[in-house]
Amino acid sequence: MYIAASRTSDLAAGTERKPALRRVAANVVALGVxxxxxxxxxxxxxxxxxxxxxxxxxxxxxxxxLLDGLYAGATAVVRVLGGHLADRWRRLKAVAGLGYGLSAVCKLGLIAAGSSVAAIGVVLAADRTGKGIRTAPRDALISLSSEPGTLGRSFGVHRALDTVGAFLGPLVAMAVLALSLGSYTSVFFTSFCVAAIAVLLLALFVRDRPGSVDRAAVSLRAALGLLRSKDFRRVTVWAALLGLVTVGDSFIYLLLQRRWDVAATYFPLLPLGTAGVYLLLAVPLGKVADRVGRWPVFLGGHAALCLALVLICGPQAGFWLGVVALGLHGVFYAATDGVLMAAAGPLVPKALRATGLAVVQTGQAGARMFSSVLFGLAWTLWDLRPAVLVAAGCLAAVALAAALVRPVRP
Amino acid sequence: MKKIILAFAGTLVLIAAAVIYVVSSRPDTAAALPPAQLTLAPGQLLYRDVSTGRIASVPLDNPGAKPKVSGLRCDRFAVAKQTAVCLAVEPGTLPAVTDVIVLDDHLNVRHTESLGGTPSRARVSPDGKLVHWTLFVTGDSYAATGFSTRAGIYEVETGTLVKTIEELAVYKDGSRYTAADVNFWGITFAADGNRFYTTLGTGGKTYLVEGDYSHYRGKVVRENVECPSLSPDGTRVAFKKKVGDGVWRLSVLDLATMKETALAETRSVDDQALWQDDHTVLYGLDNAVWSVPADGSGTPRRLAADAASPAVTG
Incomplete structure (x- = not known):
């Protein structure tokens, strides 16, 4: 009896594999939901x-x-500001909640804006501002709620849950349109209610940064001082450099469409392909990153993108090659988005976590925006294939350099 | 436990609010009149009844008369001779799929093409043999504001479909113009069914392209001309001229002299104008159909309220 009991508990401790959801902190799951x-x-x-x-x-x-570029620029500034204020007030949850709340209210704003172009522009900008405000405090909460050794998995779980939402959104919108016999304001109102549920869940189930933090650390100067830390600076700069040679999503889909003559009806399904692979691989690749190092996985993701570009431009054009290229694009996301946060998190003092992550994200996002402009220009000047091959070459060169320099110890 | 109850209660209240809103915003279908049977007999102004989405008809010489409303739902509508075209978004498709429905003179369906995109413009060539349209197409769900346009043509007699005229060989200043970012929108055909005009958007600018359908080529003839509409006599083009961000002035271009005339409508018009005859153009603005003289004189006159996408039979 005694022996049997101890054996069972041994078995439970040793071999039972809990699902990934249970092995990450409750706070991370709450943020994911x-x-x-x-x-x-x-x-x-x-x-x-x-x-x-x-x-x-x-x-x-x-x-x-036309306004899109402007918004993207504004979001970048807001993101750093949101991250810094969250650190400064030591209220990560509150600032993230403010961002979620602002975006929720914007859904009602769309109804109120009516047909005024200016008002709709303002509402869309405010919506993006909300997204900008919440991203860094949320990622800081994820990284502060997790063991440093399992950060990759934590971010993987969060990103996977996030992507599930992206899949469900259009389906809910379709259902609402069908039920309301085509009323767009019904979609916006329902969207507001759903966003309000998210804010409620955040308020009830997400705990603010656990543990006390050194109170003196959070000033603007300390935030700027972050960039004096060699490791952090290197990650930021290399992530931005890689962002600069990354070909944007919309170009990838356009390329796939041109090469494989995807009917316009199916064109919008391409991002779902990327998202599906991202969803499936976010957790496994996060775990791999925890085991073999986050930077190698991050670079591996860029290698996958590089391979996808070569496939798209290669001499062979077959249906399956297109599917593989799309899959590699999903691998790129799964291996880079959350993994970069997992890599950068431990390099930033806890008190400055949101600021630090915001700086890395903004550097990367800014670089990617600039790269879109450059790639668009190259496409116009040299035509499609040379532009893609040059982009793939640059990407390979920078990724290789980053692998040799090894800015982060694994 | 308390938190879970609170979360459940709050979620239920919010879902209930959404359901109530959705149900209460269903349009009242019981009040709708039985549909009238419309034909393309001359002398009518047909338009899209905005509140029901159905095609309605009033006599052109008495547009204030009580409209006859058909059972046909369209987002865009156009007619010429014995042919009509109706662009209608297929319900429940996201991203949108548009049915391009070709109709005969009793508005019976002759042919339907399903294409990805959201309806923007629709026209029928003056001879009734070509149906052409413009759709807005979104790239991907991550960049909601990345729009492009796709203009297509359907030959009613042969059944030939040109999904997009992107491959049109366009010459600018004598040399072939190729760029990755070309967008075409707003096609208009001449009475011969071969000469046509359309807008070419590229590099942040718009150009008027004069096309030759049988040779499938075109040349740039002027800058800053959008949504051209050729007059019945084939000598002038009514168009929207961009005068600021999101602001367009309805104007007429004389193709022989290249002289532009701004029309009396001073509000911004974002529509492909329609020639009622050689002296008058119609357009949709603020959920109404308006008419204004084509020579810059006079003042705009409202022909029909709660109306869009005007079409004239003749």
């Missing part, structure tokens, strides 16, 4: 916005495209 619900809300709006603008309001969507 909040992100999932929020993504349902925001993807609902994203899915119907074109229809609403063109058919609901009779507006010309091309005039919104």
């Amino acid at each position: 909040v992100s999932l619900v929020t993504d349902v809300s925001s993807e609902m709006v994203t899915a119907v916005l074109p229809l609403y603008l063109v058919l609901g309001l009779g507006l010309n969507p091309l005039q919104f495209g």
